[in-house]
Amino acid sequence: MVFHIPDAKKKRVIINTDAKNEVDDQFAIVHALLTESFDLRGIVPAHFGDRKSDHSLEDSYDEVMLLLNMMNMQDSVRVEKGATHAMPDEATPVDSAGARFIIQEAMKADDRPLYIAFLGPLTDMASALLLEPEIAKKDIKVIWIGGGDWPSGCNEYNLSNDIPSANVIMKSSLELWQIPRNVYRMMPVTFAEMTRKVKPHGKVGEYLVDNVISFNNEGIKRPAEYRVLGDSPAVGVMLYEDCGKWTWRPAPEFDANMKYVHTGKNRPIKVYETMDNHFIMEDFYAKLEDFAK
Secondary structure, three states: OOOOOOHHHOEEEEEEEOOOOOOOHHHHHHHHHOOOOEEEEEEEEOOOOOOOOOOHHHHHHHHHHHHHHHOOOOOOOOEOOOOOOOOOOOOOOOOOHHHHHHHHHHOOOOOOOEEEEEOOOOHHHHHHHHHOHHHHHOOEEEEEEOOOOOOOEOOOHHHHOOHHHHHHHHHOOOEEEEEOHHHHOOOEEEHHHHHHHOOOOHHHHHHHHHHHHHHHHHOOOOOOOEEEOOOHHHHHHHHOOOOOOEEEEEOOEEOOOOEEEOOOOOOEEEEEOOOOHHHHHHHHHHHHHHHHO
């Protein structure tokens, strides 16, 4: 890296990721690892339900470790496994090393806010809050890639893997930045762009691109020549809060069909309406190229 950022200016960050669910988490993880202004406290692999795998948490853990090993960072980044499954209801946490890690980091005496990016379900955040309600008083910014299009909502994958946990967070006092489905889908990247700007840069660059192309080619309904890197906005908004247009809105709740229920009873949350694809991807490309050199 050609520049230095003082430690006091670095953001404390935890990444919670259902890393093996598809092929976009990997880009966000690598981006976070390469971001000089992040004091990356650790990564929490997350489950992604049981529709794709009977051991989705372990799949996510293995994928995180694969990336860290490719980048020779396996001994320098803390990794704590999250919950193996969704919360059964809004009152019952799923205890895990990942949830305990979130609590531990949140309760530290540190003047800097703690940013926790959730690239999948909110299970581990809601469980941490239920296990230790005192963290609601701490300066935590929860960034969530999830939820359907405002204002109605719809079937959305990350939400579908744990609706109770999303309701716990919506009803809480935690600061929440939501990046809903219509916004995280503003991150399409073509195979040609990735092949030129990602694949030439080291083992991890080659893996990221080959993984995307292979994944898309396996499904006849998957895009032929592009991929939406829907988790990368979580890194973008931590880098630059105004990376997209946003508004404060009273937090909704979710019904069983993942529709928004606008009760008007909950505190406001930040809801993103647009996302700057260029800012995010060009930053990623530059950092990956520097890392490979």
